[in-house]
Amino acid sequence: MSVYKASRVYGVPESTLRDRTLGLQPTGDLPYVGPGPLFSKNEESQLVEHVAYMTRIVYGYSRQEFMSLATDYAISLKKKDGDGLTTCSFLV
Numbered sequence: 001m002s003v004y005k006a007s008r009v010y011g012v013p014e015s016t017l018r019d020r021t022l023g024l025q026p027t028g029d030l031p032y033v034g035p036g037p038l039f040s041k042n043e044e045s046q047l048v049e050h051v052a053y054m055t056r057i058v059y060g061y062s063r064q065e066f067m068s069l070a071t072d073y074a075i076s077l078k079k080k081d082g083d084g085l086t087t088c089s090f091l092v
Contacts, residue, residue, distance in 0.1 A: 003017045003018050003021060038074055038079055038080065039073075039074070039077075039079070043073075043077065047069075047070065047073055051066070051069075
């Protein structure tokens, strides 16, 4: 697919795609500004495994229930006090 067509299909400026394909802009991991992840990869995978298990037994979580679950998990790991979490504080 041409750079021009890709820019139109995906809504990305053509100059950005062209610069990246020519190597003028980095395409790899860009530096992240803001707080780091709250959970380690292992802790996050345990949370994912729990939610996947609950899904398999046909129990779904609403967004609010999931946030409460993640907050309780962080509190149990002593990574957070009882103030609650925001979406940005652990889904990075």
